[in-house]
Structure formats: C-alpha cells, structure tokens
Amino acid sequence: MANHLGHISKFGYPLLRVSVCANSGGLRRDFEAVIDTGFTGFLLLPLKHAVMVDLEPLNAATSYTARDGKKVPMLLTMATVAIGDEEVSGPATIEMNGHGVVLGMEFLRKSGKVLLVSNRGCALVEEELLTEVAKVFGRIHASPEPRSSAATNTGF
Amino acid sequence: MSSTETNLGNHARAITEAGEHIYRAKFQDEFEEDYHGQYCAIEVTTETATVAGTLEDALIAAQRVHPEGVFHLIRVGFPSALQMGYERQHGEPSWSYQ
Numbered sequence: 001m002a003n004h005l006g007h008i009s010k011f012g013y014p015l016l017r018v019s020v021c022a023n024s025g026g027l028r029r030d031f032e033a034v035i036d037t038g039f040t041g042f043l044l045l046p047l048k049h050a051v052m053v054d055l056e057p058l059n060a061a062t063s064y065t066a067r068d069g070k071k072v073p074m075l076l077t078m079a080t081v082a083i084g085d086e087e088v089s090g091p092a093t094i095e096m097n098g099h100g101v102v103l104g105m106e107f108l109r110k111s112g113k114v115l116l117v118s119n120r121g122c123a124l125v126e127e128e129l130l131t132e133v134a135k136v137f138g139r140i141h142a143s144p145e146p147r148s149s150a151a152t153n154t155g156f
Numbered sequence: 157m158s159s160t161e162t163n164l165g166n167h168a169r170a171i172t173e174a175g176e177h178i179y180r181a182k183f184q185d186e187f188e189e190d191y192h193g194q195y196c197a198i199e200v201t202t203e204t205a206t207v208a209g210t211l212e213d214a215l216i217a218a219q220r221v222h223p224e225g226v227f228h229l230i231r232v233g234f235p236s237a238l239q240m241g242y243e244r245q246h247g248e249p250s251w252s253y254q
Binding site for chain 2: 036037038041044047057058061062063064065066067069071073074075076078091093094096097151
C-alpha cells in the first residue's frame with residue numbers, strides 16, 4: 001500500500017510514470033500516463049505503444065464516445081499496469097492513431113486509489129485517506145453500490 | 157497511418173458494426189429495461205450476449221462460454237462502452253495530453 005507522486009504537464013494534465021506489460025508478462029516499458037477522470041475505462045494506449053510491450057489485441061472490440069459525440073472503435077486486450085511495486089490488471093483499449101497513454105476511472109477504482117491534483121503537482125493516494133478527510137468534514141464518503149461481478153449469459 | 161494500423165482499425169470497426177447491429181436487433185429493448193448501466197459482450201458469430209457489472213467481467217465471462225469468440229463490448233443504455241473527456245477534430249484529438 002503506497003502513495004505515488006506524479007507531476008503536471010505543461011498543458012496542465014496530471015502525469016504519472018507507470019510501466020505496462022501484457023498480463024502474461026514479457027516485455028515491460030515505462031510510460032508517462034495521463035490520469036483522465038473524463039475517461040471511464042482502465043487503460044487506453046496507442047497501437048505503437050502496445051507493440052512496444054507485445055500487447056496483442058484480443059478478438060474483441062469496443063468503442064468510446066468522445067466529448068463531441070463521435071464514436072471511435074478500438075480493439076481490446078488485457079494489460080498489467082505497475083506503479084512502483086504495485087500492479088493492477090484490467091482491460092486495455094488500443095487506439096490506432098492515439099497520442100498518449102491514458103489511465104481512467106476504472107484504473108482508479110481497481111487500484112483503490114484517489115487522485116489528488118493541484119496546479120503544482122499530483123499524487124495517487126490510498127482511498128483510506130479520503131475517508132479520513134471525509135471524517136474531518138463530518139461526513140462519511142458514500143460508497144457507490146458494489147457492482148456485481150456475476151455475469152449473466154442470456155442464452156439467446 | 158500505417159497499413160497495420162489501417163487493417164486493425166478496419167477489424168475493430170467491422171466487429172463494432174456487427175456487434176451493434178446484433179445488439180439493436182436482438183437485445184436492446186429488453187436489456188435497457190433489465191440491465192441499464194451494465195456491460196454486455198456480444199459474440200458476433202453466434203449472436204449471443206453476456207451481461208456483467210464491468211466491461212472486464214463481461215468479456216471474461218463471454219470468453220469462458222465462447223473461447224474462440226469474437227466480441228463487441230457495449231454499455232447498456234449508453235452510446236458506447238467507454239466515454240472520453242476530449243473531442244476529435246479531423247480524426248485527431250483536439251489537443252495533446254503531453
């Protein structure tokens with residue numbers, strides 16, 4: 001359990017150094033990743049970055065909707081993101097002509113971290129810290145309803 | 157864009173179009189009543205659907221049923237499984253993260 005310091009890019013986005021590899025292991029590379037709370041996924045990376053770590057797309061696709069409503073199809077794979085000695089695995093989306101590595105809200109949820117950000121720096125800290133902060137303000141952080149992990153095969 | 161990027165991009169687009177067509181024709185009405193906000197993996201060759209609370213769980217469960225399947229992931233009641241904070245202009249993000 002640890003906290004991790006990042007920094008703010010020249011355009012004002014929170015950046016964190018992470019390493020990425022396939023779930024099966026193999027090549028691992030360090031990338032500067034943006035933590036984008038407007039992105040609902042786990043990890044988005046350009047194809048050229050996926051190739052660097054031998055991340056092979058699964059026979060699976062999805063799409064994201066950008067702020068202007070445009071839908072962008074992408075291939076899916078499973079990847080492991082490491083920050084320091086902590087590792088989190090999840091679904092990575094591969095963008096054909098993407099520009100950077102992006103971590104989203106699903107990454108924060110799975111890693112149990114909270115993003116603290118100001119115009120001078122950023123940090124990923126343990127969720128317990130948020131609970132402590134909430135106590136200071138006299139209210140308990142309301143957890144969302146736990147999402148079911150059970151899958152339903154509809155049998156159609 | 158390289159030919160690899162073009163081919164993979166076309167592959168993603170083909171799976172997505174097939175999956176969305178199947179979803180609209182067979183599942184959308186019922187799922188939006190029963191599974192709003194959950195994630196759905198459409199296996200495009202058998203036209204079957206698997207629903208779970210997260211994208212990852214839906215994909216893993218669907219792969220268990222169809223190990224060789226081809227899947228499109230949807231979030232029920234949403235335009236896409238994922239949302240992004242930025243917009244695109246002429247196919248490129250309107251700004252650079254770095």
